[in-house]
Amino acid sequence: MRIGDLAAAAGVSTRALRYYEEQGLLAPARSAGGHRSYGPDAVERVRWIQRLFAAGLSSKAILGLPPCAASDADVDAILDRLVAERGRIDAQIQDLAVTRDSLDDLITAAELQRTRRT
Secondary structure (H helix, E strand, O other): OOHHHHHHHHOOOHHHHHHHHHOOOOOOEEOOOOOEEOOOOHHHHHHHHHHHHHOOOOHHHHHOOOOOOOOOOOHHHHHHHHHHHHHHHHHHHHHHHHHHHHHHHHHHHHHHHHHHHO
């Protein structure tokens, strides 16, 4: 599939795909004319990369994780990195839950105040 097709299927811009390629996260085949060609697994790979970016990982961190990592990569190091990133995300979730609870308290107080005025 061509870059525009992949961008549409994965819900990203062609610019993002070029960035992923530049960072080594995505490796399209090239035609004799230099056009990019992506395999059937590219859509899921792009979505996976997007989820990791959304979780706060850098392109350098993503590059070291499967499926971007080389097959001879240090599995112990990859596992350590995955566990560390999961811990960081868990901490973010806990912080967000505290923030959500604070907002719930403010909403309840505002609703009470509104009810007293009516």
